[in-house]
Amino acid sequence: MVRIMSGSRRHDVLIIGGGNAGLSLAGRVRRDGCRDVAVIEPKTVHEYRPMLSYVASGAATLADLRRPQERVTPDGVRWYRDRVVAVDPARSVVTLGDGTELEYGDLAVCPGSQVDWDAVPGSRAAVATPYAATSYLPDQAVRTWDLLAGLTSGRAVFAVSDRHVPCYPVGLKPLFAAADHWRRTGVLDAIEIELLVESARLVDEAGADHQLRVAAERYGVRVRTHTTVTSVDAERRTLELRTPDGPDRTAYDALYLAPPHRAPEWVAASGLDGPGSEGFVAVDPHTLQHVAHPRVWGLGDVATVDAMPSGGALRRQVPVVARNIQARRKGTEMRRYDGYSVAPVTTSRRRLLLAEFDRDARPQPTVPVPDLTRPRPSLLLFDRYLQPTVYWHKLLQGKVS
Numbered sequence: 346m347v348r349i350m351s352g353s354r355r356h357d358v359l360i361i362g363g364g365n366a367g368l369s370l371a372g373r374v375r376r377d378g379c380r381d382v383a384v385i386e387p388k389t390v391h392e393y394r395p396m397l398s399y400v401a402s403g404a405a406t407l408a409d410l411r412r413p414q415e416r417v418t419p420d421g422v423r424w425y426r427d428r429v430v431a432v433d434p435a436r437s438v439v440t441l442g443d444g445t446e447l448e449y450g451d452l453a454v455c456p457g458s459q460v461d462w463d464a465v466p467g468s469r470a471a472v473a474t475p476y477a478a479t480s481y482l483p484d485q486a487v488r489t490w491d492l493l494a495g496l497t498s499g500r501a502v503f504a505v506s507d508r509h510v511p512c513y514p515v516g517l518k519p520l521f522a523a524a525d526h527w528r529r530t531g532v533l534d535a536i537e538i539e540l541l542v543e544s545a546r547l548v549d550e551a552g553a554d555h556q557l558r559v560a561a562e563r564y565g566v567r568v569r570t571h572t573t574v575t576s577v578d579a580e581r582r583t584l585e586l587r588t589p590d591g592p593d594r595t596a597y598d599a600l601y602l603a604p605p606h607r608a609p610e611w612v613a614a615s616g617l618d619g620p621g622s623e624g625f626v627a628v629d630p631h632t633l634q635h636v637a638h639p640r641v642w643g644l645g646d647v648a649t650v651d652a653m654p655s656g657g658a659l660r661r662q663v664p665v666v667a668r669n670i671q672a673r674r675k676g677t678e679m680r681r682y683d684g685y686s687v688a689p690v691t692t693s694r695r696r697l698l699l700a701e702f703d704r705d706a707r708p709q710p711t712v713p714v715p716d717l718t719r720p721r722p723s724l725l726l727f728d729r730y731l732q733p734t735v736y737w738h739k740l741l742q743g744k745v746s
């Protein structure tokens with residue numbers, strides 16, 4: 346049974362954040378025999394965030410991705426329903442919003458990342474208008490599909506940042522869902538579609554990148570890589586761009602944003618960042634141990650793991666942290682994270698491809714299906730219907746190896 350605690354005490358393994366990383370790690374550490382595991386998480390409702398892309402594609406509702414936090418917290422794990430405001434790694438103490446101090450044996454820091462509206466001036470104002478939205482926030486995900494499905498002519502611009510965006514290639518899911526919808530409803534020819542991506546590729550893995558470009562061409566999408574939105578003018582509905590050919594400007598009737606993300610501010614204020622970590626938790630990307638504080642670990646979207654942040658990446662990171670906590674205590678050899686990550690991207694309302702790769706963009710297929718980067722209906726069914734069940738019943742319970 347999950348217990349909600351208050352007061353001051355020490356925990357053998359303390360985990361900040363009861364999202365994908367935190368609950369999965371808590372479950373795994375419990376399974377490994379640790380009897381005193383606690384998670385700090387302020388929200389009472391847990392969200393399966395990958396489903397937000399389907400909400401933004403008109404293929405799911407918010408109810409499909411939400412479960413009570415108490416129900417998904419692994420058995421035997423203590424839950425503090427509060428938020429962390431500071432960590433003092435020198436004293437091995439975490440401070441909660443209500444002033445409670447918790448000591449720890451080992452600390453796992455996984456509060457995820459947050460949309461950084463300030464990184465693109467004007468973007469926050471833009472998504473407050475009826476002409477722009479993002480799938481990266483629940484209410485906005487609902488608005489994304491309303492906006493895209495309601496467009497019958499004009500210019501649709503999709504801007505996908507790669508600055509700490511969780512699983513950024515999934516920003517293409519709403520694009521392909523909308524393009525397919527526009528084709529089916531006979532308005533595709535009346536809509537000019539522009540895709541702006543900051544990175545060199547639509548997804549790191551070359552085969553999947555090729556397939557996505559083929560799909561984009563089929564819908565007449567103009568793809569511009571190495572292109573950054575530097576500001577948005579919400580009133581005039583224009584974007585200022587930085588491109589390889591210099592500054593540029595583009596106009597929109599509908600704008601989709603996968604916006605840059607940042608780490609919570611208390612991470613840097615607590616000294617958990619490091620040189621060049623841009624405010625994120627500075628860990629060794631192989632062992633996931635903090636570079637300066639050996640009893641502190643970082644994983645998930647908040648950590649500098651030198652790999653694309655994704656839920657799929659956690660299937661590899663969680664066992665590494667669980668094992669390495671033991672290894673540090675026993676003085677045995679640490680396990681290493683190879684930078685595995687994954688991006689499932691729809692190429693229409695019926696097909697999906699799966700790009701699995703390591704930190705050097707080398708293919709790392711784990712699903713026993715040949716050529717996963719070929720879009721198919723079976724993969725879409727897997728991603729939309731099977732994967733959430735695996736998430737709720739296995740991954741969040743720490744059943745990862």
Ligand SMILES: Cc1cc2nc3c(=O)[nH]c(=O)nc-3n(C[C@H](O)[C@H](O)[C@H](O)COP(=O)(O)OP(=O)(O)OC[C@H]3O[C@@H](n4cnc5c(N)ncnc54)[C@H](O)[C@@H]3O)c2cc1C
Binds near residue numbers: 394687
């Ligand atoms: C729209 C979208 C689509 C995605 N699609 C996919 C996909 O298809 N496949 C895939 O593999 N990945 C996908 N991802 C990425 C995946 O969801 C994340 O990589 C994963 O959720 C990261 O887990 P996390 O635990 O690090 O962060 P989160 O899941 O964000 O959890 C962090 C938790 O920490 C809590 N927290 C925050 N601040 C504090 C604090 N101060 N104190 C205590 N707790 C705090 C939060 O409330 C939250 O519950 C997607 C993400 C988004 C947003």
